[in-house]
Amino acid sequence: MPGTVDFWFDFASTYSYPAAMRVAALAEAAAVRVRFRPFLLGPIFKAQGWTTSPFNLYPAKGNHMWRDLERLCADLSLPFRRPEPFPQNSLLAARVGIAALDHGWGEDFCRALFRAQFGDGIRIDDAVSIADVLAGLRVEPEPVLTAAQSDAIKARLRTQTDEAQRLGLFGAPSFTTADGELFWGNDRLEQALRWAKKANGE
Amino acid sequence: MPGTVDFWFDFASTYSYPAAMRVAALAEAAAVRVRFRPFLLGPIFKAQGWTTSPFNLYPAKGNHMWRDLERLCADLSLPFRRPEPFPQNSLLAARVGIAALDHGWGEDFCRALFRAQFGDGIRIDDAVSIADVLAGLRVEPEPVLTAAQSDAIKARLRTQTDEAQRLGLFGAPSFTTADGELFWGNDRLEQALRWAKKANGE
Numbered sequence: 001m002p003g004t005v006d007f008w009f010d011f012a013s014t015y016s017y018p019a020a021m022r023v024a025a026l027a028e029a030a031a032v033r034v035r036f037r038p039f040l041l042g043p044i045f046k047a048q049g050w051t052t053s054p055f056n057l058y059p060a061k062g063n064h065m066w067r068d069l070e071r072l073c074a075d076l077s078l079p080f081r082r083p084e085p086f087p088q089n090s091l092l093a094a095r096v097g098i099a100a101l102d103h104g105w106g107e108d109f110c111r112a113l114f115r116a117q118f119g120d121g122i123r124i125d126d127a128v129s130i131a132d133v134l135a136g137l138r139v140e141p142e143p144v145l146t147a148a149q150s151d152a153i154k155a156r157l158r159t160q161t162d163e164a165q166r167l168g169l170f171g172a173p174s175f176t177t178a179d180g181e182l183f184w185g186n187d188r189l190e191q192a193l194r195w196a197k198k199a200n201g202e
Numbered sequence: 203m204p205g206t207v208d209f210w211f212d213f214a215s216t217y218s219y220p221a222a223m224r225v226a227a228l229a230e231a232a233a234v235r236v237r238f239r240p241f242l243l244g245p246i247f248k249a250q251g252w253t254t255s256p257f258n259l260y261p262a263k264g265n266h267m268w269r270d271l272e273r274l275c276a277d278l279s280l281p282f283r284r285p286e287p288f289p290q291n292s293l294l295a296a297r298v299g300i301a302a303l304d305h306g307w308g309e310d311f312c313r314a315l316f317r318a319q320f321g322d323g324i325r326i327d328d329a330v331s332i333a334d335v336l337a338g339l340r341v342e343p344e345p346v347l348t349a350a351q352s353d354a355i356k357a358r359l360r361t362q363t364d365e366a367q368r369l370g371l372f373g374a375p376s377f378t379t380a381d382g383e384l385f386w387g388n389d390r391l392e393q394a395l396r397w398a399k400k401a402n403g404e
Contacts, residue, residue: 048260058250060372064386071383071393170262181273184266187389191273 003196004033006176008164009110010041011097012083012090013172014055014069017118019186020111020173021078030193032200036107038097039164040090040157041172048170053087072186079119088117089125095148096130098156105137112137205398206235210366210376211312212243213299214285214292216257216271219320221375221388222313223280232395234402238309240299241366242292242359243374250372255289274388281321290319291327297350298332300358307339314339 007023009016020036027034045053055062066082073080093113100106112133116122122129131141147153164174168182175183175192179199183192209225211218222238229236247255257264268284275282295315302308314335318324324331333343349355366376370384377385377394381401385394 048262058372060250060370063370064372064384067384068386068390071397075393168262168265170260170266182266182269184270185389187387188270191277195273 002031002033003200004035004178005192005196006035006037008037008039008169008172008174008176010039010090010172011093011110011113011117011124012053012087013041014065014086014118015186016173017114018069018072018076018078019189020114021076022186023189024107026189026193030197032193032196036097036101036110037160037164038094038101038110038157039161039169039172040094042091043161044165044170047165056086073118079115081119081121083117083121083123088123091125092127092148093124093130094157095153096134096144098160099144099147099153100134103139105139108137109134109139204233204235205400205402206237206380207394207398208237208239208378210239210241210371210374210378212241212292212374213295213312213315213319213326214255214289215243215374216267216288216320217388218375219316220271220274220278220280221391222316223278224388225391226309228391228395232399234395234398238299238303238312239362239366240296240303240312240359241363241371241374242296243289244292245363246367246372249367258288275320281317283321283323285319285323285325290325293327294329294350295326295332296359297355298336298346300362301346301349301355302336302341305341307341310339311336311341 005027007019009020023034050057055065070080097106097110097113100109113124113130116129116133117124124130127145131145134141134144167176171184173186173189175188177192177196177199181192181195183189183195207229209221211222225236252259257267272282299308299312299315302311315326315332318331318335319326326332329347333347336343336346369378373386375388375391377390379394379398379401383394383397385391385397
Protein backbone atom coordinates (compact mmCIF):
# COMPACT_ATOMS: atom_id res chain seq x y z
CA MET A 1 0.00 0.00 0.00
CA PRO A 2 1.64 3.30 -1.04
CA GLY A 3 1.39 6.39 1.17
CA THR A 4 -0.94 9.13 -0.07
CA VAL A 5 -0.59 12.89 -0.35
CA ASP A 6 -3.55 15.15 -1.05
CA PHE A 7 -2.50 17.94 -3.41
CA TRP A 8 -4.73 20.97 -2.79
CA PHE A 9 -4.70 23.71 -5.38
CA ASP A 10 -6.62 26.67 -6.76
CA PHE A 11 -6.40 27.12 -10.52
CA ALA A 12 -5.72 30.85 -10.04
CA SER A 13 -2.83 30.27 -7.62
CA THR A 14 0.58 31.09 -9.03
CA TYR A 15 2.66 28.57 -7.10
CA SER A 16 0.08 25.85 -7.76
CA TYR A 17 1.29 25.95 -11.38
CA PRO A 18 4.85 24.62 -10.82
CA ALA A 19 3.50 22.25 -8.15
CA ALA A 20 0.94 20.79 -10.58
CA MET A 21 3.59 20.35 -13.25
CA ARG A 22 6.04 18.67 -10.85
CA VAL A 23 3.91 16.50 -8.58
CA ALA A 24 3.24 13.42 -10.72
CA ALA A 25 6.86 12.60 -11.58
CA LEU A 26 8.10 13.25 -8.03
CA ALA A 27 5.30 11.18 -6.50
CA GLU A 28 6.03 8.30 -8.83
CA ALA A 29 9.73 8.43 -7.95
CA ALA A 30 8.79 8.40 -4.23
CA ALA A 31 6.20 5.62 -4.76
CA VAL A 32 3.55 7.84 -3.16
CA ARG A 33 -0.01 8.17 -4.43
CA VAL A 34 -1.27 11.73 -5.06
CA ARG A 35 -4.88 12.89 -5.10
CA PHE A 36 -5.57 16.14 -7.00
CA ARG A 37 -7.97 18.26 -4.93
CA PRO A 38 -9.01 21.57 -6.51
CA PHE A 39 -10.61 24.03 -4.10
CA LEU A 40 -11.32 27.76 -3.89
CA LEU A 41 -8.98 30.08 -2.04
CA GLY A 42 -11.49 32.97 -2.23
CA PRO A 43 -13.61 31.98 0.79
CA ILE A 44 -10.45 31.14 2.78
CA PHE A 45 -8.83 34.51 1.99
CA LYS A 46 -12.13 36.20 2.88
CA ALA A 47 -12.12 34.49 6.30
CA GLN A 48 -8.68 36.07 6.87
CA GLY A 49 -10.05 39.49 5.95
CA TRP A 50 -8.52 39.62 2.46
CA THR A 51 -10.60 40.75 -0.49
CA THR A 52 -8.03 39.74 -3.11
CA SER A 53 -4.74 37.87 -3.30
CA PRO A 54 -2.22 38.88 -0.63
CA PHE A 55 0.16 39.44 -3.57
CA ASN A 56 -2.08 42.31 -4.64
CA LEU A 57 -2.66 43.58 -1.10
CA TYR A 58 1.08 43.76 -0.33
CA PRO A 59 2.92 45.20 -3.36
CA ALA A 60 6.47 44.44 -2.13
CA LYS A 61 5.45 40.81 -1.61
CA GLY A 62 3.72 40.77 -5.00
CA ASN A 63 6.75 42.19 -6.82
CA HIS A 64 8.95 39.50 -5.35
CA MET A 65 6.44 36.76 -6.17
CA TRP A 66 6.32 37.58 -9.89
CA ARG A 67 10.10 37.70 -10.16
CA ASP A 68 10.46 34.56 -8.04
CA LEU A 69 7.97 32.69 -10.23
CA GLU A 70 9.82 33.82 -13.34
CA ARG A 71 13.13 32.51 -11.95
CA LEU A 72 11.47 29.32 -10.72
CA CYS A 73 9.82 28.54 -14.06
CA ALA A 74 13.09 29.26 -15.89
CA ASP A 75 14.87 26.76 -13.61
CA LEU A 76 12.14 24.17 -14.37
CA SER A 77 12.02 24.96 -18.12
CA LEU A 78 8.33 25.87 -17.78
CA PRO A 79 6.87 28.66 -19.93
CA PHE A 80 5.69 31.64 -17.90
CA ARG A 81 3.46 34.62 -18.61
CA ARG A 82 1.92 36.83 -15.98
CA PRO A 83 -1.90 36.40 -16.15
CA GLU A 84 -4.03 39.48 -16.63
CA PRO A 85 -6.09 40.07 -14.59
CA PHE A 86 -4.65 38.46 -11.51
CA PRO A 87 -6.03 36.54 -9.80
CA GLN A 88 -8.36 35.04 -12.38
CA ASN A 89 -11.82 33.96 -11.25
CA SER A 90 -11.28 30.22 -10.86
CA LEU A 91 -14.80 29.11 -9.98
CA LEU A 92 -15.66 27.57 -13.37
CA ALA A 93 -12.18 26.05 -13.69
CA ALA A 94 -12.48 24.41 -10.26
CA ARG A 95 -15.87 22.93 -11.14
CA VAL A 96 -14.56 21.59 -14.44
CA GLY A 97 -11.53 20.27 -12.57
CA ILE A 98 -13.73 18.30 -10.18
CA ALA A 99 -15.76 16.90 -13.08
CA ALA A 100 -12.58 16.11 -15.06
CA LEU A 101 -10.95 14.26 -12.17
CA ASP A 102 -13.74 11.64 -12.37
CA HIS A 103 -12.00 10.58 -15.59
CA GLY A 104 -8.60 9.13 -16.42
CA TRP A 105 -7.58 12.33 -18.22
CA GLY A 106 -8.45 14.58 -15.27
CA GLU A 107 -4.89 15.29 -14.14
CA ASP A 108 -3.87 15.98 -17.75
CA PHE A 109 -6.66 18.54 -17.89
CA CYS A 110 -5.42 20.23 -14.71
CA ARG A 111 -1.88 20.47 -16.07
CA ALA A 112 -3.10 21.71 -19.46
CA LEU A 113 -5.25 24.41 -17.88
CA PHE A 114 -2.39 25.61 -15.66
CA ARG A 115 -0.09 25.74 -18.68
CA ALA A 116 -2.71 27.59 -20.77
CA GLN A 117 -3.05 30.24 -18.07
CA PHE A 118 0.51 30.68 -16.85
CA GLY A 119 2.32 29.69 -20.05
CA ASP A 120 0.07 31.08 -22.80
CA GLY A 121 -1.85 33.84 -20.99
CA ILE A 122 -5.29 32.27 -21.57
CA ARG A 123 -8.13 33.43 -19.30
CA ILE A 124 -9.57 30.58 -17.26
CA ASP A 125 -12.88 32.25 -16.34
CA ASP A 126 -14.17 31.66 -19.84
CA ALA A 127 -16.02 28.50 -20.95
CA VAL A 128 -14.66 28.88 -24.50
CA SER A 129 -11.03 28.78 -23.32
CA ILE A 130 -11.74 25.80 -21.11
CA ALA A 131 -13.49 24.03 -24.02
CA ASP A 132 -10.35 24.62 -26.12
CA VAL A 133 -8.18 23.04 -23.45
CA LEU A 134 -10.52 20.03 -23.28
CA ALA A 135 -10.57 19.72 -27.08
CA GLY A 136 -6.76 19.83 -27.04
CA LEU A 137 -6.91 16.65 -24.93
CA ARG A 138 -9.34 15.08 -27.46
CA VAL A 139 -12.14 15.28 -24.90
CA GLU A 140 -15.58 16.42 -26.07
CA PRO A 141 -16.09 19.69 -24.14
CA GLU A 142 -19.88 19.95 -24.00
CA PRO A 143 -20.69 17.05 -21.61
CA VAL A 144 -17.87 18.06 -19.25
CA LEU A 145 -18.95 21.70 -19.11
CA THR A 146 -22.55 20.60 -18.52
CA ALA A 147 -21.51 18.26 -15.72
CA ALA A 148 -19.37 21.04 -14.23
CA GLN A 149 -22.45 23.26 -13.85
CA SER A 150 -24.59 20.53 -12.24
CA ASP A 151 -25.75 20.85 -8.64
CA ALA A 152 -23.79 17.72 -7.75
CA ILE A 153 -20.44 19.16 -8.87
CA LYS A 154 -21.17 22.56 -7.36
CA ALA A 155 -21.88 20.85 -4.04
CA ARG A 156 -18.70 18.75 -4.28
CA LEU A 157 -16.59 21.88 -4.79
CA ARG A 158 -18.23 23.52 -1.76
CA THR A 159 -17.58 20.41 0.34
CA GLN A 160 -13.98 20.24 -0.82
CA THR A 161 -13.40 23.92 0.01
CA ASP A 162 -14.98 23.42 3.45
CA GLU A 163 -12.69 20.46 4.04
CA ALA A 164 -9.65 22.53 3.03
CA GLN A 165 -10.61 25.16 5.58
CA ARG A 166 -11.20 22.51 8.26
CA LEU A 167 -7.75 21.07 7.59
CA GLY A 168 -6.23 24.50 8.33
CA LEU A 169 -5.34 25.42 4.76
CA PHE A 170 -4.67 29.12 4.28
CA GLY A 171 -2.99 29.14 0.88
CA ALA A 172 -2.21 27.06 -2.18
CA PRO A 173 -0.71 24.78 -3.10
CA SER A 174 -0.90 22.75 0.09
CA PHE A 175 -0.25 19.10 0.76
CA THR A 176 -1.87 17.00 3.48
CA THR A 177 -1.17 13.48 4.66
CA ALA A 178 -3.40 10.84 6.24
CA ASP A 179 -1.70 11.35 9.63
CA GLY A 180 -2.71 15.01 9.74
CA GLU A 181 0.36 16.89 8.53
CA LEU A 182 -0.08 20.07 6.49
CA PHE A 183 2.64 21.33 4.17
CA TRP A 184 2.19 24.71 2.50
CA GLY A 185 3.72 25.74 -0.78
CA ASN A 186 5.38 24.39 -3.89
CA ASP A 187 8.62 24.43 -1.87
CA ARG A 188 7.25 21.76 0.48
CA LEU A 189 6.21 19.22 -2.17
CA GLU A 190 9.30 17.03 -1.78
CA GLN A 191 9.07 17.13 2.02
CA ALA A 192 5.38 16.12 1.95
CA LEU A 193 6.20 13.15 -0.27
CA ARG A 194 9.04 12.08 2.03
CA TRP A 195 6.69 12.37 5.00
CA ALA A 196 3.99 10.22 3.37
CA LYS A 197 6.56 7.61 2.43
CA LYS A 198 8.03 7.50 5.95
CA ALA A 199 4.62 7.52 7.68
CA ASN A 200 3.80 4.51 5.57
CA GLY A 201 6.71 2.65 7.15
CA GLU A 202 8.99 2.66 4.15
CA MET B 203 36.72 37.77 -7.11
CA PRO B 204 33.89 35.75 -5.56
CA GLY B 205 30.23 36.76 -6.01
CA THR B 206 28.56 38.26 -2.96
CA VAL B 207 25.19 37.68 -1.33
CA ASP B 208 23.81 40.01 1.32
CA PHE B 209 22.03 37.99 4.00
CA TRP B 210 19.33 40.17 5.59
CA PHE B 211 17.83 38.98 8.85
CA ASP B 212 15.93 40.07 11.93
CA PHE B 213 16.94 38.31 15.14
CA ALA B 214 13.26 37.76 16.00
CA SER B 215 12.44 36.12 12.66
CA THR B 216 11.77 32.41 12.85
CA TYR B 217 13.05 31.39 9.42
CA SER B 218 16.14 33.59 9.85
CA TYR B 219 17.27 31.00 12.42
CA PRO B 220 17.80 28.03 10.03
CA ALA B 221 19.12 30.43 7.38
CA ALA B 222 21.73 31.84 9.78
CA MET B 223 22.80 28.34 10.79
CA ARG B 224 23.07 27.15 7.16
CA VAL B 225 24.45 30.09 5.23
CA ALA B 226 28.20 29.94 6.00
CA ALA B 227 28.78 26.32 4.97
CA LEU B 228 26.64 26.60 1.83
CA ALA B 229 28.32 29.86 0.79
CA GLU B 230 31.74 28.35 1.27
CA ALA B 231 30.78 25.34 -0.84
CA ALA B 232 29.49 27.72 -3.57
CA ALA B 233 32.60 29.95 -3.27
CA VAL B 234 30.31 32.95 -2.66
CA ARG B 235 31.00 35.67 -0.08
CA VAL B 236 28.18 36.43 2.37
CA ARG B 237 27.62 39.66 4.27
CA PHE B 238 25.48 39.40 7.43
CA ARG B 239 23.09 42.35 7.52
CA PRO B 240 20.81 42.56 10.57
CA PHE B 241 17.85 44.89 10.20
CA LEU B 242 14.47 45.50 11.84
CA LEU B 243 11.31 44.03 10.35
CA GLY B 244 9.09 46.12 12.64
CA PRO B 245 9.13 49.36 10.56
CA ILE B 246 8.67 47.31 7.37
CA PHE B 247 5.69 45.39 8.77
CA LYS B 248 4.27 48.70 9.99
CA ALA B 249 4.49 50.14 6.47
CA GLN B 250 2.35 47.19 5.32
CA GLY B 251 -0.21 47.94 8.00
CA TRP B 252 0.81 45.12 10.35
CA THR B 253 1.20 45.76 14.07
CA THR B 254 2.78 42.38 14.82
CA SER B 255 4.11 39.36 12.94
CA PRO B 256 1.80 38.12 10.17
CA PHE B 257 2.09 34.74 11.90
CA ASN B 258 0.22 36.24 14.84
CA LEU B 259 -2.22 38.15 12.64
CA TYR B 260 -3.22 35.06 10.62
CA PRO B 261 -3.60 32.11 13.02
CA ALA B 262 -3.86 29.39 10.32
CA LYS B 263 -0.63 30.65 8.80
CA GLY B 264 0.96 30.86 12.24
CA ASN B 265 -0.04 27.29 13.17
CA HIS B 266 1.54 25.99 10.00
CA MET B 267 4.70 28.04 10.53
CA TRP B 268 5.41 26.61 13.99
CA ARG B 269 4.89 23.04 12.81
CA ASP B 270 6.88 23.69 9.63
CA LEU B 271 9.78 25.12 11.63
CA GLU B 272 9.69 22.12 13.96
CA ARG B 273 9.89 19.72 11.00
CA LEU B 274 12.55 21.85 9.30
CA CYS B 275 14.79 22.03 12.39
CA ALA B 276 14.39 18.26 12.93
CA ASP B 277 15.54 17.68 9.34
CA LEU B 278 18.55 19.95 9.96
CA SER B 279 19.30 18.50 13.44
CA LEU B 280 18.85 21.97 14.95
CA PRO B 281 17.34 22.32 18.43
CA PHE B 282 14.01 24.12 18.44
CA ARG B 283 11.87 25.78 21.12
CA ARG B 284 9.06 28.18 20.43
CA PRO B 285 10.05 31.58 21.85
CA GLU B 286 7.71 33.22 24.36
CA PRO B 287 6.66 35.91 23.69
CA PHE B 288 6.75 35.89 19.92
CA PRO B 289 8.02 37.94 18.25
CA GLN B 290 10.70 39.09 20.66
CA ASN B 291 11.73 42.73 20.63
CA SER B 292 14.91 42.52 18.57
CA LEU B 293 16.06 46.15 18.76
CA LEU B 294 18.90 45.61 21.26
CA ALA B 295 19.94 42.36 19.57
CA ALA B 296 20.15 44.08 16.17
CA ARG B 297 22.29 46.88 17.59
CA VAL B 298 24.61 44.38 19.27
CA GLY B 299 24.67 42.42 16.01
CA ILE B 300 25.85 45.48 14.07
CA ALA B 301 28.53 46.20 16.70
CA ALA B 302 29.58 42.53 16.78
CA LEU B 303 29.92 42.27 13.01
CA ASP B 304 32.75 44.84 13.18
CA HIS B 305 34.74 41.98 14.73
CA GLY B 306 35.92 38.59 13.52
CA TRP B 307 33.56 36.80 15.94
CA GLY B 308 30.47 38.71 14.72
CA GLU B 309 28.91 35.90 12.73
CA ASP B 310 29.54 33.48 15.59
CA PHE B 311 27.64 35.88 17.84
CA CYS B 312 24.70 35.97 15.42
CA ARG B 313 24.52 32.17 15.28
CA ALA B 314 24.88 31.86 19.06
CA LEU B 315 22.09 34.38 19.68
CA PHE B 316 19.75 32.63 17.24
CA ARG B 317 20.48 29.30 18.91
CA ALA B 318 19.97 30.77 22.38
CA GLN B 319 16.55 32.09 21.37
CA PHE B 320 15.18 29.30 19.17
CA GLY B 321 17.10 26.40 20.70
CA ASP B 322 17.19 27.27 24.41
CA GLY B 323 14.23 29.65 24.79
CA ILE B 324 16.36 32.63 25.96
CA ARG B 325 14.81 36.10 25.65
CA ILE B 326 16.82 38.35 23.36
CA ASP B 327 15.39 41.69 24.54
CA ASP B 328 17.46 41.47 27.70
CA ALA B 329 21.02 42.82 28.04
CA VAL B 330 21.86 40.13 30.61
CA SER B 331 21.00 37.29 28.18
CA ILE B 332 22.96 38.93 25.42
CA ALA B 333 25.93 39.43 27.77
CA ASP B 334 25.78 35.69 28.55
CA VAL B 335 25.91 34.84 24.85
CA LEU B 336 28.90 37.16 24.38
CA ALA B 337 30.64 35.66 27.41
CA GLY B 338 30.02 32.19 25.95
CA LEU B 339 32.13 33.30 22.97
CA ARG B 340 34.84 34.56 25.36
CA VAL B 341 34.07 38.15 24.40
CA GLU B 342 33.94 40.75 27.17
CA PRO B 343 30.29 41.91 27.09
CA GLU B 344 30.51 45.41 28.54
CA PRO B 345 32.37 47.24 25.71
CA VAL B 346 30.15 45.59 23.08
CA LEU B 347 26.92 46.50 24.88
CA THR B 348 28.18 50.05 25.33
CA ALA B 349 29.09 50.34 21.65
CA ALA B 350 25.68 48.89 20.72
CA GLN B 351 23.93 51.77 22.52
CA SER B 352 26.10 54.47 20.90
CA ASP B 353 24.58 56.98 18.51
CA ALA B 354 26.80 55.68 15.72
CA ILE B 355 25.48 52.10 15.95
CA LYS B 356 21.89 53.27 16.37
CA ALA B 357 22.28 55.33 13.18
CA ARG B 358 23.84 52.40 11.30
CA LEU B 359 20.89 50.16 12.19
CA ARG B 360 18.44 52.82 10.99
CA THR B 361 20.39 53.21 7.74
CA GLN B 362 20.50 49.44 7.24
CA THR B 363 16.75 49.12 7.83
CA ASP B 364 16.09 51.98 5.39
CA GLU B 365 18.25 50.24 2.80
CA ALA B 366 16.34 46.97 3.31
CA GLN B 367 13.08 48.80 2.65
CA ARG B 368 14.52 50.53 -0.42
CA LEU B 369 15.63 47.15 -1.79
CA GLY B 370 12.02 45.95 -1.58
CA LEU B 371 12.43 43.65 1.40
CA PHE B 372 9.15 42.71 3.06
CA GLY B 373 10.22 39.78 5.24
CA ALA B 374 13.20 37.89 6.58
CA PRO B 375 15.43 36.23 5.86
CA SER B 376 16.07 37.79 2.46
CA PHE B 377 19.05 37.60 0.17
CA THR B 378 20.14 40.25 -2.32
CA THR B 379 22.81 40.24 -5.00
CA ALA B 380 24.90 43.02 -6.52
CA ASP B 381 22.89 42.82 -9.78
CA GLY B 382 19.65 43.66 -7.97
CA GLU B 383 17.98 40.31 -7.39
CA LEU B 384 15.92 39.76 -4.23
CA PHE B 385 15.29 36.29 -2.84
CA TRP B 386 12.94 35.89 0.10
CA GLY B 387 13.05 33.12 2.63
CA ASN B 388 15.24 30.38 4.00
CA ASP B 389 13.99 28.25 1.09
CA ARG B 390 15.70 30.55 -1.41
CA LEU B 391 19.19 30.52 0.14
CA GLU B 392 20.61 27.94 -2.27
CA GLN B 393 19.08 29.70 -5.29
CA ALA B 394 20.54 33.07 -4.22
CA LEU B 395 24.00 31.53 -3.90
CA ARG B 396 23.68 29.90 -7.35
CA TRP B 397 22.61 33.26 -8.77
CA ALA B 398 25.57 35.14 -7.26
CA LYS B 399 27.96 32.51 -8.55
CA LYS B 400 26.48 32.61 -12.06
CA ALA B 401 26.26 36.42 -12.17
CA ASN B 402 29.94 36.42 -11.33
CA GLY B 403 30.63 34.49 -14.52
CA GLU B 404 31.47 31.17 -12.91
